[in-house]
Amino acid sequence: MIRDLRICFVGDSFVAGVGDPEHLGWTGRLAADSERAGLPLTRYVLGVRRQTSAEVAARWAAECTPRLAGGAWEPRVVLSVGVNDTAHEDGVPRLAPDRSVAALTGMLDRAAAAGWPVLVVGPPPVADDAHTERTAALDDRFAQVCAEHAVPHVPVVGHLAGNPTWMREVAAGDGAHPGAAGYAALADLVRPHWTAWLAGRTPQR
Template sequence: MSRDLRICFVGDSFVAGAGDETALGWVGRVTASAWHRGVGLTAYNLGVRRDTSADLRRRAEAEVLARLLGAGDAQAVVFSFGANDCTLEDEMPRVPPEVTEENAAALLGWAAARWPVLMVGPPPLAHDAGHDARVAALSDRLGGLCAALDVPFLATHAPLSAGNAWRSAAARGDGVHPDAAGYAALAALVEAWQPWRDLTGG
């Protein structure tokens, strides 16, 4: 193994891999791929179902520090969230887009001052066209923020929307979360992403 790399994956149900019958999700798959490339990656999955950016802002600091503090210099944090912020409650998003952006700036800024940070954008929500449109708009907004903060951002919404694999995988699942094939498609995007390859040893 080339090094002992520890990464916290902070986010929502898509980070947790909800709905994947293989129990791997995309995080488990990219972790396995890193091992196959000779990188001893310890992945801390900090994905919680229904979590918004506001929830993450409340819990991320303590949870990440508990795992990375004093653990050497081969560490990083990967964030992925946004879908739950866009869920309507009483005809309003659970977190308005401008507040999501504030939360993301706080999370990314705090983490990036300490470790390498990446952000994976929210995937499509095939069950609800309105919700999906809000997620697409938020993904663009988060991409712009990451560019301003010099944090690498992987847009997953557009490439996953372009094909049928994610939509079919979600339809086989609960309508929102895909089965293993959907997570494999998302993992393939991450695995092919140059900032991820740079972080995990090429």
């Protein structure tokens, strides 16, 4: 029997795939991989530009519920937030780290109550080194929250900061978003975790 997977990808502009001329982003590439592997799924992309984790937390359940609840299908959620939290406005982060952690915690708690398995993909780097350092520090806290909730977490900020393709495309663009090759590199990092998550396994790091 073919699984009826329905997956909401929730987050910010990186989830939306902003900057990718192929309009796939990393989420479309992963969904296409699964399709080729004989695992079709319905992909709902719920990424909003400039939103912090608190703003995502305020809307995500209302958007996911009509897409995931009330049927015999298999509902799942992929979350990716954080870059906008650590962006500075007037010299301070747009969202304090404690509020970011609280937002993620609340989303994981609500997903667990709904019976929706979650995969968390960490925030990626941008061209500004100081911004990326703040993002990496926040993602360390996100990883701890995920561990406490037994939710898989995929760290990408360090890997992509050392990836010349990602950093080159980010610098050539708006300073935050890559092009097609950069998103392909992000998809490559997430892929083993994605595959294991769909199969109910824990990948080797």
